[in-house]
Amino acid sequence: MTQTTSFTVEDLKETMRSCAGVNESVDFGSDISDITFEDLGYDSLAVLEVAAKLQNHLGVVIPDDVAEQLVTPRALAEYVNVRLTD
Secondary structure (H helix, E strand, O other), X not given: OOOOOOOOHHHHHHHHHHHHOOOOOOOOXXXXXXXXXXXXXXXXXXXXXXXXXXXXXXXXXXXXXXXXXXXOHHHHHHHHHHHHHO
């Protein structure tokens, strides 16, 4: 587990790439903060995989039902940041 005190959408992009890859039709170099995971090409299983990897690497608990409600990268990054400071 890595000691991290802040987590950004850029950090999340790296996790997303390593878990489920990148939809070629999405410009991951642009700001994807407020684009839904669905529009980014990530189905619910891919989002759960990303959440599980974040839990393992950061020690932040992200229950499955919560992960399903965090529909944008910004929402997920903000959730993680709140838990990192707790």
